[in-house]
Amino acid sequence: MQKYRKYVIIYAFLLCFRFWISQSNSYIHPDEQLQSLQIIAGKFLNWKVELPWEFTSEEPIRSMVPLYLMLLPAFYTAKATCHEFCKPNTIYLLARFTMFLWSLVIDFSISRIVPPKKKWKCLLLYSISYLACSFQTHTISNSMETVFMFLTIMFLSKLAVSSVKSRKSYLLSVAASISTTIGLFTRITFLAFVFVPYIYYGFRWLKNNRQNMLLIFSHIFLMFCSCVLISSLCLYEDYKFYGKFTVTLLNNISYNSRFENLALHGIHSKTQHFFVNVPLLCGPLLPTFSLWNIRNAQAWFWIFPVAVLSIFPHQEARFLLPAISLYVVFAARYIRSRFLLLLFIIYSIVMSVFYGIMHQNGVVPSVVELGSILRDNGLLNQTSNNYYPATIYYWRTYTAPTWMLARPNSSPIDVVQLYNYSKEQTLSLFWEDHHNTQKLEKEFINFVSSKTISFPILVCPIALLQSDEDTKGLQLLKYIPYHVDLDDADELPLADLIRNHGIGIYAAKEVNMDP
Structure with missing residues (x-):
């Protein structure tokens, strides 16, 4: 324990900084209010709200279960502690605190994914990033998408080295299936972020258990059943909210496949993600050349989803939050320059203050x-x-x-x-x-x-x-x-x-x- 004492102290300080950011009034993107808190407040508190088109169109594209997981703890806590009137600001701060707790799930996942010798280095580098301090403490769907991506990768990485004969492997299969399904109902882009991890860890799992094909198929069948069960739950909750049978996944795909729809939100160059958004999110970590080498399997974990999302003409930096969060974690394993590390720390602090405290703060x-x-x-x-x-x-x-x-x-x-x-x-x-x-x-x-x-x-x-x-x-x-x-x-x-x-x-x- 004495060996890691300084890491624990630094991590505790970074958690305090992240918590402080989480309780600020900054406003990164309208969706963090309009597609989350606005919806739940109207439903559970019966307040007058203006619902966004994502929830009012003939073909709604947002599912309710991810919202419930993200916000219901805050609303139920507020209701339990407020006798008559729930102050909106109290609910808001509780919701941000809930997101702070969800960000700790990512920290835990990182500690389980990376090799033990690199655990603290990866965890500390990610914790200092403004992705963790600012974006992950806001109530946007991209933040929850990132949480479920890290959970899925953690479950898959543990499943890959487990024996199909063990009870643990069955639990990991179910857990991976559940986190994947909820992630898909959170955002349809989730599939792009977990595709490579499924291929990478799937082949390792098959290689380690190739003598037990029957048990492998039983695991796959169990994952399929878990997916169907969670999907049914999501569809049922959406049916209760919208008053009709609604498959938000299909509606979302249908909407985003039409150029005229995306044009309403802004058309960008096909290179926007790689040449603008990736540098913005990575900052000084951009020249981590090992993560640009396509012969490095870890490079594909972030390059593939960014390439897939670059197909679509509407490209916002927040869309890449899961991929670049992985980039930062992996970069900690390759970074050697103290000067580069210092630049990244300064960049992260400046961006955390700007996005986490001052951006649209009023x-x-x-x-x-x-x-x-x-x-x-x-x-x-x-x-x-x-x-x-x-x-x-x-x-x-x-x-x-x-x-x-x-x-x-x-x-x-x-x-x-x-x-x-x-x-x-x-x-x-x-x-x-x-x-x-x-x-x-x-x-x-x-x-x-x-x-x-x-x-x-x-x-x-x-x-x-x-x-x-x-x-x-x-x-x-x-x-x-x-x-x-x-x-x-x-x-x-x-x-x-x-x-x-x-x-x-x-x-x-x-x-x-x-x-």
Whole structure:
């Protein structure tokens, strides 16, 4: 134990850093809210939410079981500890903590996959990466896909060296089948990530047990039965949620096989993954040349899935999270340069702070703040008769997680995301809505006399409203600092965005309000 003491101390420090990141308000991708927490909040808490098209189309493409595994612990914990009202921010932090716990499953898998002599080196290098600190602590399906990939590889690696005569081999077969099936229902790309591991470890397993073909077939049959059982469970849960028999796997394949559908999300070059996304995720570890050598079996573990995903024209960096996580783990076995290691540590810290703390950091707190304002004004009270129609506009931010407003289903308060709106269009719409609201207020005289807030409300980066002309007639209700993104770099220099970081909650000045 004394021999590994320093590794344990470093690992404990990295876990504390990862936990700290997990409790931040950063927002990496809209799917981490809209396709996860938003869905479960609407179903289990009966709050008014806006469901994304993935769940509302005629052919839904997302399965519910992976969401339940990812989020139900947080929601049930919140329900058990909250007597009357479950605070959305509490649920949010519990969900992020659950993802932190899921990330530990990856750590455990790594410790079981790699050779014992390399265990700590691989584990520490992965733990310092921003893939582990930032992406794996967010509620996106790619993170769960990575968890199930590592579990599958761990089970397969142990199965490959076990005797088919042992009881352990049967348990490993079932476990590998279950993790593979759930992984497929999480994302259809999962098959690309486990294809090479199945081939690699499958041949080793067959070679070690070639004298017992009957037992081999019994294992395969057991894996098939386990797959059918878990698939049936997933299909049943999807049937309960969607109200009809739905095979999300087939719907997903059908949707993503059409170019016109992918064009709605953005078309990229076929080389985007290899020449942009892989370098972005790998950072200074990119020149680990042993992992680019196709004669090295480990190289195929990440090259094959990246090549398969490069066939599709819509290519985001997060799609490669499972493959590049493996790349980082394997790179620890080959890296020799201390300078390269130092560069990777610096790169990981910078990226962890950017993606894990500052990226779109103001969106979640702004919704929490708006929820408090609306509740203080009696607009979110389930028993209130003050159903005053109002609109909240979000401009040039990621889609607001409206579930965090905790609106009752009958609430007339709407949240509108202004996509692709110019500054002039946004301000024009805001003031037009404001004048219409003033006319409407005459019908709500009793309520208006007691309210302390003016509608509509505008939420946007303060860097975009810097001139006196822009803010004329506007009152800054709340300033939320450390909100940074690169989406507005086409309008303003990056230095201005960083210097004027943060987003503001604005309303018209007609009504005074204590900040």
